[in-house]
Amino acid sequence: MGYPDNVLAADERVVLHRHPHWKRLIGPVFALLLLTALAGFGVGVVNHTAWDHMATKIVMLVIAVIWLILIGWLTLWPVLNWRSTHFVITDRRVMFRHGVMTRSGIDIPLARINSVEFSHGLVDRILRTGTLIIESASQDPLEFDDIPSVERVHSLLYHEVFDTLGSDESPS
Incomplete structure (x- = not known):
């Protein structure tokens, strides 16, 4: 392009x-992998609790919202910034x-x-x-x-x- x-x-x-060099994307990729692993672990732990069905859904929704916010901030934003930087x-x-x-x-x-x-x-x-x-x-x-x-x-x-x-x- x-x-x-x-x-x-x-x-x-x-x-x-x-x-800029692709090395600027190393941190965002690691953040994506780490946050996804943590969110998956959290969902797994919540899934194996003896909580009420509605409480389980709410906690999973909270995990998903926090995951989305952190992914946007730590992964999507740096990638957009990298993509919009031109030399x-x-x-x-x-x-x-x-x-x-x-x-x-x-x-x-x-x-x-x-x-x-x-x-x-x-x-x-x-x-x-x-x-x-x-x-x-x-x-x-x-x-x-x-x-x-x-x-x-x-x-x-x-x-x-x-x-x-x-x-x-x-x-x-």
Whole structure:
């Protein structure tokens, strides 16, 4: 799926479109599994009690409602947040958009970028992700965490910046 065309200029083209790395979804998946196991255990315990039939139904309903609320908060919301976060490089700018209900974002024209760096620790290197650091002409460096294949993105952005500037230092 490409980035929505309605935010691009007439002759602007998307060079790269990424969501954050899938490692951000590890916690929500574990939460889903753990909460489902706990809810199943709770239902099993309630099922084997000698309570009144109506009391058993009410307790099971309470377990289901609590499960749904926690799943929405700890699983669904982070997945929606991950899905609605976009890191996009076009032939003119770098765009970062995030947020589900309230959206925010930043655009950095390629001509204003002074330097591009990346960093990643051991776990990030194993998972092939990292932090991309972009320093523009008028701002403090901006850090974009959990960019998949951060070294390739760094290299691509470096080439795009020099192609935009038309510099003699431009790599081939």
